[in-house]
């Protein structure tokens with residue numbers, strides 16, 4: 001049904017192209033050029049097909065206008081198409097073949113024109129061959145461009161411009177090419193020892209251990225930063241809240257994507273740490289940060305979860321508002337909690353002790369004493385150090401020795417105590433449930449320090465779910481506490 005020359009009803013196809021001729025040429029300019037061409041041919045513009053929704057992620061969505069145009073060709077709404085350049089219509093050999101198939105159908109008479117490449121005659125073998133060559137050449141250009149970008153990135157990485165911000169990051173080793181200050185970074189791999197420290201610290205921070213305690217621990221153990229220095233509060237905080245250790249690339253503290261280096265902790269832990277550490281920063285500011293290394297105070301910390309979220313959000317220790325002693329409190333709404341639920345720590349600890357002993361009496365203890373159990377020795381040391389700290393505090397009052405010297409000695413001892421307690425707790429976690437003798441435990445329990453109690457709890461309990469308070473609110477209701485045993 002060829003309708004000789006006549007006035008054709010033309011559809012303008014508009015699309016921004018980012019990598020070919022006319023790059024950056026706005027849709028308006030394309031439209032103006034196309035309209036001029038239509039006018040010079042005496043055609044009527046009846047429809048505009050615009051595919052500039054670059055936010056659409058999938059290809060089909062991106063070409064919504066194009067598919068509408070194909071439909072209008074088939075239903076006879078338009079019988080001509082003008083585009084600025086052929087590459088606006090088809091960029092892939094597959095797209096061209098589809099278009100040629102459609103135009104080839106006997107009852108279709110559609111003319112194609114472009115501003116920059118004139119008539120595209122897809123009805124003759126020569127025209128089709130030319131179009132195929134053009135697309136193939138263009139495709140090759142696109143592929144070359146992709147390859148160029150890749151090699152440019154590699155070049156930047158090698159030149160250290162992508163993630164070479166001075167020093168080697170803790171937890172990673174860099175692979176270099178060449179020597180000296182101008183050597184190129186080829187990539188990064190894990191430093192397994194440091195990565196293990198990071199995982200340990202991350203876990204402990206998530207379980208409620210303070211950053212100061214982690215810093216003291218790191219420095220006492222002689223763990224150096226990547227520049228060989230001692231750990232600081234800021235350094236520890238920056239490390240644990242960084243996206244880098246979760247394999248995320250950041251720009252100005254905002255995560256901008258997956259990085260090329262391996263991750264040490266998973267993204268979920270990273271999110272939790274970031275929330276926790278920023279929250280702590282706020283708290284510290286509010287309280288006027290106390291710069292002391294504090295040992296774990298409440299053995300259930302880290303296990304207590306509020307049931308307001310499906311997973312059970314970690315409840316944090318907080319001072320009581322009504323002078324009835326400290327509580328575990330659900331984080332505020334802004335941090336994913338309900339903000340309101342509390343449970344008195346003393347009530348919970350007393351109940352948990354009862355439950356744990358009851359649980360242990362249900363099972364027959366194996367009663368295998370481990371001759372290599374380091375805990376008695378560690379506990380003896382801790383007792384000795386604690387006595388010494390007490391003496392030093394008295395010395396401080398006497399003023400015979402320089403106060404600074406005495407304080408330093410106290411600090412050193414305190415960090416040793418924290419470390420020893422930590423080791424005991426870690427050993428206890430390794431304990432299997434059946435290795436704990438209920439009778440022995442009951443006798444020793446009172447003398448256990450919180451970190452060791454925590455070890456016992458952790459070896460037995462996965463989490464403690466706290467349900468909403470029930471009236472009367474001044475009386476503790478043990479039914480609020482649901483223990484998920486291991």
Ligand SMILES: [Zn+2]
Nearest residue numbers: 306308330338
């Ligand atoms: Zn809650």
